[in-house]
Amino acid sequence: MGEEITRWSVNVDSRTDIDLRTYLAQRGMKKGDLSKFIEDAVKWRLLDLTMAETREAFADTDATELDALIDEAVSAARSN
Template sequence: MGELARWNLKVSRETDLALRTLLATRGGRKGDLSRFVEEAVNRAVLREIVRDIQARNTDIDPGEIEKLIDDELGAMRGSFWTDWRTN
């Protein structure tokens, strides 16, 4: 997890109880609350990044995007197998 930062959060009592109940039903252990919050934040950040990229690319032809993706995937596949064979 790397270097840790400490957050102080305030949530409603209902949210606290719902989350703690969920974690308890999954056999909650020390650190589960922190892991749950970190995973939720990471998902929310990724979702926002995807929305930003989609908004930035609304004027680009979908076919052009597909071609760019295919070109990059092809390059990555080629380098993956080249690297794999040499190691």
């Protein structure tokens, strides 16, 4: 069972395009690797934004309470 692929049309600055393609070429990567690179970059950015939002949401939470919440979440995840 394969993954469903969605085609994107994006616009980037020409300097960014050249820099990225040069980076990929220097490492022996091919044209198809551009899509993988972009997908990985988007995933990392989403994780970064989610982590920043989470930090902000829990900024006023007491450290002991936060540790208890984390322990509870880890236990719940491990039991599934």
